[in-house]
Amino acid sequence: xxxxxxxxxxxxxxxxxxxxxxxxxxxxxxxxxxxxxxxxxxxxxxxxxxxxxxxxxxxxxxxxxxxxxxxxxxxxxxxxxxxxxxxxxxxxxxxxxxxxxxxxxxxxxxxxxxxxxxxxxxxxxxxxxxxxxxxxxxxxxxxxxxxxxxxxxxxxxxxxxxxxxxxxxxxxxxxxxxxxxxxxxxxxxxxxxxxxxxxxxxxxxxxxxxxxxxxxxxxxxxxxxxxxxxxxxxxxxxxxxxxxxxxxxxxxxxxxxxxxxxxxxxxxxxxxxxxxxxxxxxxxxxxxxxxxxxxxxxxxxxxxxxxxxxxxxxxxxxxxxxxxxxxxxxxxxxxxxxxxxxxxxxxxxxxxxxxxxxxxxxxxxxxxxxxxxxxxxxx
RNA sequence: GGGGGCAUCGCAUAGUGGCAAUUGCGGGGGACUGUAAAUCCCCUCCUUCGGGUUCAAAGGUUCGAGUCCUUUUGCCCCCA
Numbered sequence: 001x002x003x004x005x006x007x008x009x010x011x012x013x014x015x016x017x018x019x020x021x022x023x024x025x026x027x028x029x030x031x032x033x034x035x036x037x038x039x040x041x042x043x044x045x046x047x048x049x050x051x052x053x054x055x056x057x058x059x060x061x062x063x064x065x066x067x068x069x070x071x072x073x074x075x076x077x078x079x080x081x082x083x084x085x086x087x088x089x090x091x092x093x094x095x096x097x098x099x100x101x102x103x104x105x106x107x108x109x110x111x112x113x114x115x116x117x118x119x120x121x122x123x124x125x126x127x128x129x130x131x132x133x134x135x136x137x138x139x140x141x142x143x144x145x146x147x148x149x150x151x152x153x154x155x156x157x158x159x160x161x162x163x164x165x166x167x168x169x170x171x172x173x174x175x176x177x178x179x180x181x182x183x184x185x186x187x188x189x190x191x192x193x194x195x196x197x198x199x200x201x202x203x204x205x206x207x208x209x210x211x212x213x214x215x216x217x218x219x220x221x222x223x224x225x226x227x228x229x230x231x232x233x234x235x236x237x238x239x240x241x242x243x244x245x246x247x248x249x250x251x252x253x254x255x256x257x258x259x260x261x262x263x264x265x266x267x268x269x270x271x272x273x274x275x276x277x278x279x280x281x282x283x284x285x286x287x288x289x290x291x292x293x294x295x296x297x298x299x300x301x302x303x304x305x306x307x308x309x310x311x312x313x314x315x316x317x318x319x320x321x322x323x324x325x326x327x328x329x330x331x332x333x334x335x336x337x338x339x340x341x342x343x344x345x346x347x348x349x350x351x352x353x354x355x356x357x358x359x360x361x362x363x364x365x366x367x368x369x370x371x372x373x374x375x376x377x378x379x
Numbered sequence: 380g381g382g383g384g385c386a387u388c389g390c391a392u393a394g395u396g397g398c399a400a401u402u403g404c405g406g407g408g409g410a411c412u413g414u415a416a417a418u419c420c421c422c423u424c425c426u427u428c429g430g431g432u433u434c435a436a437a438g439g440u441u442c443g444a445g446u447c448c449u450u451u452u453g454c455c456c457c458c459a
Contacts, residue, residue: 035413037413037414039413039414040414044414044417045417061413063413063414066414066415093413095413096413098413099413099414100413100414100415102413103413103414103415104415107415119415120415121415146413149413151413195413221413223413224413225412225413226412226413227412228412234412252413253413254412254413255412255413256412256413257412258412261412274412274413275412275413276411276412276413276414276416277411277412279414280411280412280414280416280417280418281411281412283416283417283418284410284411284416284417284418284419286410286411295408295409297407297408298407298408299406299407299408330405330406332417334417336417337417
């Protein structure tokens with residue numbers, strides 16, 4: 001079975017930012033790219049048509065743990081995988097449940113064999129092993145599937161990080177073995193991305209990156225960051241790892257991040273991003289705009305009839321006024337979070353598209369500096 | 380005309396002798412990074428942070444009253 005391919009187009013000589021194209025069975029993805037998170041077969045509050053036509057998302061995420069619990073594998077298999085189930089015809093990436101090892105730490109038990117979760121829905125027990133997670137991701141059928149790893153908490157001791165990384169690496173061997181021994185179920189190909197762990201320890205990160213660089217997979221990921229560490233530590237680890245991972249393979253920085261995080265990480269050689277912030281924060285009234293960050297619930301927007309973001313363009317961002325969206329939030333109207341989600345995702349996709357354009361025309365470095373300043377501004 | 384009930388911080392409520400006083404809403408602000416999140420947290424009488432002044436109003440009982448008594452005012456209900 002073939003795998004996805006990556007064509008590196010251009011590398012910015014001053015920063016290390018790259019442009020490229022990922023070819024999958026479900027289409028081509030221009031990088032750098034932001035991938036909206038659609039944990040349970042939906043990007044919360046956003047229609048597929050809005051996702052494709054307005055936001056211009058090229059690829060979205062799903063989550064193995066959540067989809068396994070609901071709707072369950074029987075339904076997904078019968079639907080022809082996640083693509084058949086939710087009708088999204090472009091590429092999909094699934095996270096393995098490794099993040100839930102971190103976020104659901106209170107309700108799971110970690111062993112050499114795998115991780116036993118107590119369902120957050122009904123308390124029932126479910127054993128996830130590297131093998132079962134690969135099988136589950138075959139059933140879900142995403143174009144890109146992630147290795148089952150442990151995302152360690154931060155801070156953690158060097159001893160913990162070392163042992164955690166060793167476990168993640170043993171699990172990775174098992175993931176690869178199982179993945180390579182099985183076939184896709186729906187006629188399109190899938191690729192497995194390994195994940196570099198090692199917390200914020202440079203030594204561990206270096207070793208982990210070297211190991212993964214030698215595996216020759218179609219793409220590689222950096223995990224275990226944006227879990228509470230200072231942004232500088234995240235940037236340092238990203239830079240270190242990107243310097244080791246092969247240049248001709250896409251690099252995916254998992255779970256990152258704020259718009260500023262994304263630009264800084266693009267500058268360090270990252271190609272792919274995902275994060276819940278644009279959608280979660282949208283539901284909580286935070287809007288990312290080309291001028292800065294807005295808390296649309298604030299009293300100051302009560303009578304501001306200007307569009308959310310004139311400069312950005314796009315239907316949701318230019319048609320609706322700040323005062324109107326504020327009113328929707330204060331009235332707990334569903335349309336508020338919907339408009340905010342569409343807007344934020346439009347902004348995120350604009351951000352990476354603009355970054356790509358700037359990398360190609362050689363103005364990325366200065367543009368990034370100016371944008372980061374604006375993006376950290378609270379309006 | 381007769382009888383009964385109720386007045387608490389914007390609104391609605393708790394409070395049955397030790398109370399600056401419950402909860403919800405409303406209002407103000409914050410957090411959120413491979414989604415257990417349309418969630419969560421803080422503030423919402425005044426204050427120079429020591430304290431001060433409060434439960435319709437005025438008296439009274441009591442060591443102590445939002446709570447008990449009297450009167451007044453205002454609302455609500457029932458019978459003529």
